[in-house]
Every structure is written in C-alpha cells, then in structure tokens.
Amino acid sequence: MIDCVITLKKIIDKLYQQQVDVQLTRPDPKFGDFATNAALQLAKPLGKNPREIAEAIADELRGHEELSEVSVAGPGFINVKLSDQAVLESLKVRPATNRAGKTVVIETNCSNPFKAMHIGHALNVVLADTMANLLAVDGASVHRVSYHGDVGTHVGKSMWAILREVDGDVSKLDAIPADKRNEFMSRTYAEGARAAKESPEARVKIDELAKQSFVLDDPLYKQVYEICKAWSFDEIDANVARLGNVPIERRYVESETEVPGKALIKEKTPEVFTKSDGAYIFKGSQYGAFDNVFIGSHGNGLYGAHDMGLIQLKHQDYPNLDLSITVNGEEQAAYFRGVIAASELAIPELKGKLFNYATGLVKLTTGKMSSRTGEVITIDWLFNEFKKAIKQAGGEPTDEVVAGALRYQFLKVKIGSDVVF
Known part of the structure; x- marks a missing residue:
C-alpha cells in the first residue's frame, strides 16, 4: 500500500526541491482519512501562495490508484481519502509485535x-x-x-x-x-x-x-x-x-x-x-x-x-x-x-x-x-x-x-x- 509520507516527500522534492517534515493528521471523517499542511510549510521558503502549492501536490497525488479522493481545503490543506482496496490491503500488512x-x-x-x-x-x-x-x-x-x-x-x-x-x-x-x-x-x-x-x-x-x-x-x-x-x-x-x-x-x-x-x-x-x-x-x-x-x-x-x-x-x-x-x-x-x-x-x-x-x-x-x-x-x-x-x-x-x-x-x-x- 502507498506510504503517504514517503510519497509526499518525493512529490515535494520533485516539484520544489525542498525537504519538509511531513506530518499527517486525522481530519473530520467527511473530509477524508488524513490531511497534511505541507503546502503551508512550503509557502514561506518558496514565496508562493500555499493554495497554489497544495493544488500542484494534489494533482500529483491524484495519479495514485490507492487514493480514491484528493482535495484542497482552506488556505492550503490537502485532504486524502484511501480507496476501499487500499484499506483492505492495509489489513494484510504484517502485524506489529510490540x-x-x-x-x-x-x-x-x-x-x-x-x-x-x-x-x-x-x-x-x-x-x-x-x-x-x-x-x-x-x-x-x-x-x-x-x-x-x-x-x-x-x-x-x-x-x-x-x-x-x-x-x-x-x-x-x-x-x-x-x-x-x-x-x-x-x-x-x-x-x-x-x-x-x-x-x-x-x-x-x-x-x-x-x-x-x-x-x-x-x-x-x-x-x-x-x-x-x-x-x-x-x-x-x-x-x-x-x-x-x-x-x-x-x-x-x-x-x-x-x-x-x-x-x-x-x-x-x-x-x-x-x-x-x-x-x-x-x-x-x-x-x-x-x-x-x-x-x-x-x-x-x-x-x-x-x-x-x-x-x-x-x-x-x-x-x-x-x-x-x-x-x-x-x-x-x-x-x-x-x-x-x-x-x-x-x-x-x-x-x-x-x-x-x-x-x-x-x-x-x-x-x-x-x-x-x-x-x-x-x-x-x-x-x-x-x-x-x-x-x-x-x-x-x-x-x-x-x-x-x-x-x-x-x-x-x-x-x-x-x-x-
């Protein structure tokens, strides 16, 4: 299954040649399965509108079949929803043994x-x-x-x-x-x-x-x-x-x-x-x-x-x-x-x-x-x-x-x- 943090870092490096500490959060379920404010973190060093950055990252994410929906909200938050198949596949991942x-x-x-x-x-x-x-x-x-x-x-x-x-x-x-x-x-x-x-x-x-x-x-x-x-x-x-x-x-x-x-x-x-x-x-x-x-x-x-x-x-x-x-x-x-x-x-x-x-x-x-x-x-x-x-x-x-x-x-x-x- 897609590793969203790694994928986001690769997209950011490809588009902007920047290193960002990507953090994922859980939004209200109606907005998706997780969200990131990576675009807002990039806005200042790039001197660009965070919404514009978010849209560009979102376009790249939409190419992944494991994601059923990618949207941009507010000043530049990126919301992502996993596909049903991706959720099912995640259950097959080798369990933790803590x-x-x-x-x-x-x-x-x-x-x-x-x-x-x-x-x-x-x-x-x-x-x-x-x-x-x-x-x-x-x-x-x-x-x-x-x-x-x-x-x-x-x-x-x-x-x-x-x-x-x-x-x-x-x-x-x-x-x-x-x-x-x-x-x-x-x-x-x-x-x-x-x-x-x-x-x-x-x-x-x-x-x-x-x-x-x-x-x-x-x-x-x-x-x-x-x-x-x-x-x-x-x-x-x-x-x-x-x-x-x-x-x-x-x-x-x-x-x-x-x-x-x-x-x-x-x-x-x-x-x-x-x-x-x-x-x-x-x-x-x-x-x-x-x-x-x-x-x-x-x-x-x-x-x-x-x-x-x-x-x-x-x-x-x-x-x-x-x-x-x-x-x-x-x-x-x-x-x-x-x-x-x-x-x-x-x-x-x-x-x-x-x-x-x-x-x-x-x-x-x-x-x-x-x-x-x-x-x-x-x-x-x-x-x-x-x-x-x-x-x-x-x-x-x-x-x-x-x-x-x-x-x-x-x-x-x-x-x-x-x-x-």
Missing part, C-alpha cells in the same frame, strides 16, 4: 445470570472482544475469560418470582420453550425487583432467598436455581457467539470469589485495610476513588471482596500475566479505581498490570435502560431489526452480516461515549 511474549487476561463477557442479556451488555462484550483481537494482532498471548454474579440480591429477586410461578412443581419450567427463556428471566427479575421496592414483606423474603443463593441447602430452591442458572449461561453463550466474539476459555463466578477475597483482605489488615466496628474498609479516597467497605460488619464479603477474590483466581490461573483487563460502565469507574488500588497494595507483583476501561451507557431515547423495570432492548430483538433493515436494503441478512453491522455501530462510537437508541 506485545510479543506478553500475557494478557481480559474479561470479554460479564453478564449476570438470572437476568435477560440486553444491548447494554452487548456493548461491553463487543468492545472487550475487539480489544482482545487488537492485543492478539500486536503479538500478545490473549486469554479471554468471563465473570458472572451467580449469588446475591439480584438472584433473590429473580428466585422470588420464579418460585411463585413454579409453586412447588419444578416441571412447570419444562413448559417454557427455549426461545422464550430469556424473556422469562427478564420478566421474573423485573417482577422481583418491583416487589422488593413496593412490598416490605416481599423484601424480607427476597433477602432470605438472596442468602440461600450462597448455601443452596433447600432442595427445591437448589433445583430451580441450577436449572435457571444453566438457562442463563446457555443464553449468554449463544448471544456472545452470535455477536461474533471469540469463545472464552474460562468462566469465573462470584460464588467462588468470596473465600479468597475475604482471606486476603483480613491478611492485609491493617497494612492495606482498616477494621472498624467489624467491617473492613479501604481508604480509596487516597487513590482517586472513595472509601469503600469490602467486608461488612455482618462478616459477609461485599463486591470489593469478590472482585479481589477474582483477581487472585486469575493470577493463580495465569501466574505470568502482564496485563489484566476489565471493561465496565462509566458509573463503576471510581469503584474499580479503588479495587485496583487495594489489589496492587495487597499483591505488589500486580502493580501496573490491572486496568479497567470505562465505557459509556447504551440508552434509549427515553433514558437509561433498566433490568429492574424490564425496560430493556434484548439482543434477539436487535438482531431481528438489523435483519429487516439489511433485507430491505437488498442484502443477505446472515448472522455474520448482522453481527458485523452491529459491531460497527458500537465501535464507531468513541469509548466512554453513550450510545443512544
């Missing part, structure tokens, strides 16, 4: 079971998988993993509604078709969330059911829990594959993180954590985050303890990791700054290796989506809409084409910006 020999662990899927997977989850799934692809192209050994919350309050809310529907007869779940299970999980979670908000009696029961997710000593609960958890993971895996992601090699769940997380926190107190009234607190405000309770006064590990347990498990499974990456919404950015700071203090060999990338939110025109109210757009619905649009445009709406179109819509938005449907 990260050769480096080991990267990245969470490419963190949707929780017992909820429907919606397009907000899809954004993080696509972004994380794309980061993994780029790191692999750059020579790294990339390990894709996932992490899911299989215990806690959200499980209690779903189980409250599911157990009411089952009414002691687990076989009732058999009547729900496979293609309706995601919808079922979405509806029951919304019902449980609404009950927790509106009914003190239901809230007490939901708290009990949330605790039961940790022990699973009730036979009926355990049976329903395991069936619906398996449904959720089947749905998550199918959706992630449909989105075009490379499969994960290891799935972590929250129920396995509390024990190692709590043990490390207690071991690193008072060195890293402060104990107060039975609770273990990390002074995150000293590290650009906020003071956060990692173990509550009741003795249970909270989110911070679970995430520290997860970091330990990944470190054990991938002891030579050079980079460990998570991708989460902007609203969790400060929380993860605290978790990372605490983890680096507790496990010094991980210092500088833990990164969390904050994304924007996927919103409806009416505002933020909410699993609690059921106001979400499912991935299945979105795929169907893409298929309709592609078919109307005369295309063949295969899952691969739909996934490519959907991924492009997410990836064209700057990381950290919101996506509004």
Whole structure:
C-alpha cells in the first residue's frame, strides 16, 4: 500500500526541491482519512501562495490508484481519502509485535445470570472482544475469560418470582420453550425487583432467598436455581457467539470469589485495610476513588471482596500475566479505581498490570435502560431489526452480516461515549 509520507516527500522534492517534515493528521471523517499542511510549510521558503502549492501536490497525488479522493481545503490543506482496496490491503500488512511474549487476561463477557442479556451488555462484550483481537494482532498471548454474579440480591429477586410461578412443581419450567427463556428471566427479575421496592414483606423474603443463593441447602430452591442458572449461561453463550466474539476459555463466578477475597483482605489488615466496628474498609479516597467497605460488619464479603477474590483466581490461573483487563460502565469507574488500588497494595507483583476501561451507557431515547423495570432492548430483538433493515436494503441478512453491522455501530462510537437508541 502507498506510504503517504514517503510519497509526499518525493512529490515535494520533485516539484520544489525542498525537504519538509511531513506530518499527517486525522481530519473530520467527511473530509477524508488524513490531511497534511505541507503546502503551508512550503509557502514561506518558496514565496508562493500555499493554495497554489497544495493544488500542484494534489494533482500529483491524484495519479495514485490507492487514493480514491484528493482535495484542497482552506488556505492550503490537502485532504486524502484511501480507496476501499487500499484499506483492505492495509489489513494484510504484517502485524506489529510490540506485545510479543506478553500475557494478557481480559474479561470479554460479564453478564449476570438470572437476568435477560440486553444491548447494554452487548456493548461491553463487543468492545472487550475487539480489544482482545487488537492485543492478539500486536503479538500478545490473549486469554479471554468471563465473570458472572451467580449469588446475591439480584438472584433473590429473580428466585422470588420464579418460585411463585413454579409453586412447588419444578416441571412447570419444562413448559417454557427455549426461545422464550430469556424473556422469562427478564420478566421474573423485573417482577422481583418491583416487589422488593413496593412490598416490605416481599423484601424480607427476597433477602432470605438472596442468602440461600450462597448455601443452596433447600432442595427445591437448589433445583430451580441450577436449572435457571444453566438457562442463563446457555443464553449468554449463544448471544456472545452470535455477536461474533471469540469463545472464552474460562468462566469465573462470584460464588467462588468470596473465600479468597475475604482471606486476603483480613491478611492485609491493617497494612492495606482498616477494621472498624467489624467491617473492613479501604481508604480509596487516597487513590482517586472513595472509601469503600469490602467486608461488612455482618462478616459477609461485599463486591470489593469478590472482585479481589477474582483477581487472585486469575493470577493463580495465569501466574505470568502482564496485563489484566476489565471493561465496565462509566458509573463503576471510581469503584474499580479503588479495587485496583487495594489489589496492587495487597499483591505488589500486580502493580501496573490491572486496568479497567470505562465505557459509556447504551440508552434509549427515553433514558437509561433498566433490568429492574424490564425496560430493556434484548439482543434477539436487535438482531431481528438489523435483519429487516439489511433485507430491505437488498442484502443477505446472515448472522455474520448482522453481527458485523452491529459491531460497527458500537465501535464507531468513541469509548466512554453513550450510545443512544
């Protein structure tokens, strides 16, 4: 493919016998793929109008088939657009290997079971998988993993509604078709969330059911829990594959993180954590985050303890990791700054290796989506809409084409910006 800097230098030398430090910049996409102000740099030493110089250089550039469009703007800026073929050829160039020999662990899927997977989850799934692809192209050994919350309050809310529907007869779940299970999980979670908000009696029961997710000593609960958890993971895996992601090699769940997380926190107190009234607190405000309770006064590990347990498990499974990456919404950015700071203090060999990338939110025109109210757009619905649009445009709406179109819509938005449907 054409090397634009070298080509510009040759053209300038041919036309004006001058040496210029040619710099390329990225203009607004509507003007092209790159731009240069080389003509303006030449104007003073040549004593010529920069626009005239730019036009002469542009005429020479137009002779290259790799360039589909060359234009001059303003006082003498040259804008260039690459041909589609040139862009395709650039992908075949031998990849860089800046990260050769480096080991990267990245969470490419963190949707929780017992909820429907919606397009907000899809954004993080696509972004994380794309980061993994780029790191692999750059020579790294990339390990894709996932992490899911299989215990806690959200499980209690779903189980409250599911157990009411089952009414002691687990076989009732058999009547729900496979293609309706995601919808079922979405509806029951919304019902449980609404009950927790509106009914003190239901809230007490939901708290009990949330605790039961940790022990699973009730036979009926355990049976329903395991069936619906398996449904959720089947749905998550199918959706992630449909989105075009490379499969994960290891799935972590929250129920396995509390024990190692709590043990490390207690071991690193008072060195890293402060104990107060039975609770273990990390002074995150000293590290650009906020003071956060990692173990509550009741003795249970909270989110911070679970995430520290997860970091330990990944470190054990991938002891030579050079980079460990998570991708989460902007609203969790400060929380993860605290978790990372605490983890680096507790496990010094991980210092500088833990990164969390904050994304924007996927919103409806009416505002933020909410699993609690059921106001979400499912991935299945979105795929169907893409298929309709592609078919109307005369295309063949295969899952691969739909996934490519959907991924492009997410990836064209700057990381950290919101996506509004």
